[in-house]
Amino acid sequence: MKTTNVMIVGVGGQGSLLASKLLGTLLVENGYDVKVSEVHGMSQRGGSVVTYVRFGSRVYSPVIEDGEADFIVSFEKIEAARYLNKLSKNGTIIVNTQQIDPMPVIIGAASYPENVIEEMKSKGVNVDDIDAMTLAIEAGSAKACNIVLMGRLAKYFDISKELWLEAIEKCVKPQFVEMNKKAFELGYNFDK
Amino acid sequence: MKKLLIGNAAVARGLYEGGCSFISSYPGTPSTEITEVFAKNDDVYCEWAPNEKVAMEAAFGACLNGTRSACCMKHVGLNVAADPLFTMSYTGVNAGMVICVADDPGMHSSQNEQDSRHYAIAAKIPMLEPSDSQESLDYAKLAYEISENFDTPVILKMCTRVAHSQSIVEIGERNKVSKEYEKNGAKYIMMPGNAIKRHPFVEQRTNALIEYAEKSGINRIEPGDNTHDIGIITSSTSYQYVKEVFGDTVSVLKLGMVNPLPVDMIKEFAKSVNSLFVIEELDPIIETHCKNIGVNVTGKDIFSILGEFSQKTIAKAFGFDDKYNISLDTNIPVRPPMMCAGCPHRGMYYVLAKNKLTVLGDIGCYTLGAQPPLNALDMTLCMGASVSGIHGFNKAGGEESENKTVCVIGDSTFMHSGVTGLINIAYNGSNSTVIILDNSITGMTGHQQNPTTGYNIKGDPAGKVDLESLCKSIGINSVRVVDPYNLEECENAVKEELAKNEPSVIISRRPCVLLKYVKPKKPLRVNTDKCRGCKKCMKFGCPAISFKDKHAQIDNTLCIGCGVCKQLCAFNAFESEV
Numbered sequence: 001m002k003t004t005n006v007m008i009v010g011v012g013g014q015g016s017l018l019a020s021k022l023l024g025t026l027l028v029e030n031g032y033d034v035k036v037s038e039v040h041g042m043s044q045r046g047g048s049v050v051t052y053v054r055f056g057s058r059v060y061s062p063v064i065e066d067g068e069a070d071f072i073v074s075f076e077k078i079e080a081a082r083y084l085n086k087l088s089k090n091g092t093i094i095v096n097t098q099q100i101d102p103m104p105v106i107i108g109a110a111s112y113p114e115n116v117i118e119e120m121k122s123k124g125v126n127v128d129d130i131d132a133m134t135l136a137i138e139a140g141s142a143k144a145c146n147i148v149l150m151g152r153l154a155k156y157f158d159i160s161k162e163l164w165l166e167a168i169e170k171c172v173k174p175q176f177v178e179m180n181k182k183a184f185e186l187g188y189n190f191d192k
Numbered sequence: 193m194k195k196l197l198i199g200n201a202a203v204a205r206g207l208y209e210g211g212c213s214f215i216s217s218y219p220g221t222p223s224t225e226i227t228e229v230f231a232k233n234d235d236v237y238c239e240w241a242p243n244e245k246v247a248m249e250a251a252f253g254a255c256l257n258g259t260r261s262a263c264c265m266k267h268v269g270l271n272v273a274a275d276p277l278f279t280m281s282y283t284g285v286n287a288g289m290v291i292c293v294a295d296d297p298g299m300h301s302s303q304n305e306q307d308s309r310h311y312a313i314a315a316k317i318p319m320l321e322p323s324d325s326q327e328s329l330d331y332a333k334l335a336y337e338i339s340e341n342f343d344t345p346v347i348l349k350m351c352t353r354v355a356h357s358q359s360i361v362e363i364g365e366r367n368k369v370s371k372e373y374e375k376n377g378a379k380y381i382m383m384p385g386n387a388i389k390r391h392p393f394v395e396q397r398t399n400a401l402i403e404y405a406e407k408s409g410i411n412r413i414e415p416g417d418n419t420h421d422i423g424i425i426t427s428s429t430s431y432q433y434v435k436e437v438f439g440d441t442v443s444v445l446k447l448g449m450v451n452p453l454p455v456d457m458i459k460e461f462a463k464s465v466n467s468l469f470v471i472e473e474l475d476p477i478i479e480t481h482c483k484n485i486g487v488n489v490t491g492k493d494i495f496s497i498l499g500e501f502s503q504k505t506i507a508k509a510f511g512f513d514d515k516y517n518i519s520l521d522t523n524i525p526v527r528p529p530m531m532c533a534g535c536p537h538r539g540m541y542y543v544l545a546k547n548k549l550t551v552l553g554d555i556g557c558y559t560l561g562a563q564p565p566l567n568a569l570d571m572t573l574c575m576g577a578s579v580s581g582i583h584g585f586n587k588a589g590g591e592e593s594e595n596k597t598v599c600v601i602g603d604s605t606f607m608h609s610g611v612t613g614l615i616n617i618a619y620n621g622s623n624s625t626v627i628i629l630d631n632s633i634t635g636m637t638g639h640q641q642n643p644t645t646g647y648n649i650k651g652d653p654a655g656k657v658d659l660e661s662l663c664k665s666i667g668i669n670s671v672r673v674v675d676p677y678n679l680e681e682c683e684n685a686v687k688e689e690l691a692k693n694e695p696s697v698i699i700s701r702r703p704c705v706l707l708k709y710v711k712p713k714k715p716l717r718v719n720t721d722k723c724r725g726c727k728k729c730m731k732f733g734c735p736a737i738s739f740k741d742k743h744a745q746i747d748n749t750l751c752i753g754c755g756v757c758k759q760l761c762a763f764n765a766f767e768s769e770v
Contacts, residue, residue: 047527101738
């Protein structure tokens with residue numbers, strides 16, 4: 001069985017840790033060999049953060065290299081473009097259309113590239129763009145963006161929605177389960 | 193039971209299963225989680241020590257008194273603990289002792305890329321190196337057996353990728369072991385007459401460990417299916433990359449123990465293959481060993497000494513990197529980590545940068561003050577070097593330096609190794625101005641308690657160092673506390689203390705905004721009628737403030753209402769929400 005490679009990219013503080021925990025829990029429960037890799041340390045300080053999730057019958061390397069990612073889930077618009085080189089030839093990139101200015105943009109040393117989604121599409125990249133922030137707020141909290149995006153990713157997986165929802169129950173605090181389930185459904189059912 | 197664990201959590205579990213009942217550590221990425229996870233067990237003792245040397249000596253004391261112990265640190269922490277390390281090799285242990293050290297190839301969160309394997313060789317201590325979480329657990333457990341069987345501390349060497357990657361582990365049972373303490377001066381009092389008799393023991397032990405390396409199974413040969421008639425010697429995460437690229441098509445000698453290295457096993461392996469490669473991150477340790485025993489290998493001729501490897505590194509070196517690669521024409525601006533909105537360090541840094549002072553820095557979140565737009569730092573070397581360094585800087589530069597130079601150091605780093613530097617300032621009399629950025633936590637590594645916070649690793653009340661009294665008792669007469677959210681207060685303090693003809697300490701005190709007990713105030717907003725677009729607030733580098741349509745604007749999801757920007761604005765454009 002070929003190893004499937006998923007990258008979760010975003011900005012420190014956006015909740016990629018919970019997203020990878022959810023994905024990891026789900027995949028282990030479903031009998032896959034799994035490796036999840038992320039670099040801690042600077043993650044709370046607004047830097048670019050990357051998590052690699054790899055699963056299959058036997059996974060060796062914990063990292064994903066150029067041209068290997070089957071899916072990139074980007075929590076922020078330009079972070080999708082930053083890691084585009086990792087996407088495999090027929091890979092799909094799920095992008096939250098949220099814009100978070102990096103420091104060089106804030107201080108005016110660089111400008112925020114507005115049209116990265118259009119540019120990716122024009123290069124033939126499979127882009128699934130989604131305004132996860134609006135859906136997360138609809139679910140009850142802006143912080144649920146991560147789960148909206150996991151809901152979106154779930155559409156591409158051969159794992160039933162019920163198993164995803166069970167994994168959510170295991171990964172989030174009881175008081176947030178319903179809100180996160182709603183966020184997941186909104187991402188899953190989002191129709192452009 | 194199967195669980196998905198990061199390598200560090202697996203080490204914590206392995207130590208626990210191996211009967212460890214005492215851990216003393218100093219936090220440092222990528223090693224911190226070992227101690228944090230271990231502390232969650234109720235039937236063990238666990239602590240944050242002020243620095244790695246103290247931690248290692250405390251763990252030694254515990255093992256001397258019959259308790260299996262451990263200490264954990266990052267690679268540069270082992271430099272601090274090197275003193276006890278070298279002589280513990282001579283004393284050996286009573287109950288087993290494990291030293292966990294985590295290297296950071298690629299320098300994700302470190303000031304250098306040193307290779308800890310040199311320490312194992314230099315101190316003549318066995319070193320195990322796991323390649324995934326299951327091995328992290330197994331080797332941590334095994335380390336206690338080796339420690340007690342061979343009468344030696346054992347180093348468990350992690351690296352960022354193994355420490356912070358999750359893979360599946362099988363959880364086992366705890367094996368509780370304890371020993372009696374027996375007085376044995378010849379073994380434990382390392383004065384020359386005793387130590388001279390222990391040195392031959394160390395050499396004999398190394399020979400016995402080489403025998404173990406040959407036969408115990410910790411190092412193993414995985415024969416290939418002869419598709420490629422080559423052999424690869426590797427260890428740690430490089431092993432995973434080799435398997436990713438080659439699967440079972442090459443023969444692999446997978447090393448689990450990287451010091452001491454086997455001799456016969458390598459020679460036999462070399463004979464079984466047509467050509468032999470060594471794949472190891474950082475320095476050519478295995479490669480040099482092979483060459484020393486007369487085995488011809490290719491290593492750093494085709495693999496870099498620098499940075500982390502991956503499957504791509506290996507595929508490229510063997511000439512079959514043909515992966516698809518797409519990128520955009522648009523230039524994507526970098527997104528470096530930065531000080532958080534409301535970070536108490538920022539106010540003080542603004543004052544230092546505004547006054548164009550020379551600032552000797554230290555290790556922690558506040559190293560981020562080196563970045564634009566503040567550009568506030570001149571030097572960062574290692575833990576505590578700001579305080580020791582400013583003394584030498586000022587002695588060399590005299591009054592001219594003393595009037596325009598300060599150093600900055602965090603509360604935890606000051607406890608770690610800033611205090612001794614301050615003693616030198618007081619004792620040898622330089623008119624240095626030391627600023628302690630006291631955010632009441634060890635910030636960069638993710639909020640660990642330290643001796644100034646009043647809480648221990650479990651979050652229970654603990655002894656608390658009073659920084660003001662400490663500095664005074666060292667002999668610093670001018671000690672004052674300022675609030676870094678008050679720019680005027682900070683600026684006055686810095687100017688006044690620099691002008692004084694004596695050493696001084698300014699404690700810039702406000703807790704880290706990410707601490708749970710710090711309640712954010714309501715976000716501010718920009719009154720666009722008042723904002724003239726002068727961009728003065730942009731010089732402050734707050735991530736919550738950006739500039740759109742000729743005006744400053746505030747991101748109310750980030751702003752915590754600290755109000756420092758209000759003090760910068762000449763037009764009162766920042767307003768509190770009503």
